Amino acid sequence: MKTEQILALINLVSKYGPRIIGLVLKIKDDRGDEQTIDLLEEAGAKFDANIAQAKAALGEQ
Amino acid sequence: MRELRKRALPALMVVMLVMTMTACDNTVKKAAERLSEIADTLGEVQSVTIDAYDGALISQEAHDQILRATLRANEAGKAATAVLAGLEESGIKDLDLDTKQKLLKYSVVISDSLDPENLSAIANIQDPDVRNKIKTALATARAILVTLDALLAF
Numbered sequence: 001m002k003t004e005q006i007l008a009l010i011n012l013v014s015k016y017g018p019r020i021i022g023l024v025l026k027i028k029d030d031r032g033d034e035q036t037i038d039l040l041e042e043a044g045a046k047f048d049a050n051i052a053q054a055k056a057a058l059g060e061q
Numbered sequence: 062m063r064e065l066r067k068r069a070l071p072a073l074m075v076v077m078l079v080m081t082m083t084a085c086d087n088t089v090k091k092a093a094e095r096l097s098e099i100a101d102t103l104g105e106v107q108s109v110t111i112d113a114y115d116g117a118l119i120s121q122e123a124h125d126q127i128l129r130a131t132l133r134a135n136e137a138g139k140a141a142t143a144v145l146a147g148l149e150e151s152g153i154k155d156l157d158l159d160t161k162q163k164l165l166k167y168s169v170v171i172s173d174s175l176d177p178e179n180l181s182a183i184a185n186i187q188d189p190d191v192r193n194k195i196k197t198a199l200a201t202a203r204a205i206l207v208t209l210d211a212l213l214a215f
Contacts, residue, residue, distance in 0.1 A: 039093035046100030047139035
């Protein structure tokens with residue numbers, strides 16, 4: 001690859017990079033957090049249910 | 062070459078920032094997924110154990126020992142989940158070193174609780190099907206834990 005081509009490629013990344021970051025942040029705000037919170041709530045509920053089941057089987061409160 | 066260096070640095074920083082942000086987001090999400098999977102396998106161990114005891118296939122000692130082990134593992138898993146949830150509530154999206162260390166401590170508790178060497182009663186279970194089901198589910202939970210530890214190592 002020639003120096004001019006490399007420079008052109010770098011120019012493109014420099015120009016559109018901030019826009020890509022903005023897009024990634026938007027995707028994170030719109031989807032990532034909600035999905036992660038749902039996953040955590042689901043995992044927490046499963047652990048709670050398991051704890052209750054184990055305690056009941058062991059005759060504990 | 063001078064022009065190349067001048068322009069390459071900001072471009073490289075942009076690429077690295079995007080990669081880091083994406084990787085961090087995946088790490089939190091994947092850690093939550095792993096914890097959910099561990100909860101599933103622990104639930105399976107408990108169900109098999111309780112059913113086997115009700116069917117008089119295992120002793121009271123085995124029943125109690127396995128359930129107490131899963132109880133400890135579940136409580137550590139719940140605490141690990143709470144740490145991640147606390148991050149989300151604070152608006153912090155990346156796993157910092159302190160958080161990783163906390164999660165690794167809980168991971169050690171889960172691993173130790175499910176270690177076959179600490180569950181001698183399993184070896185005394187006479188029914189091979191019940192013994193294998195419990196051992197397989199425990200091994201699955203520990204295998205998932207290894208992938209969680211790998212996520213926390215970076």
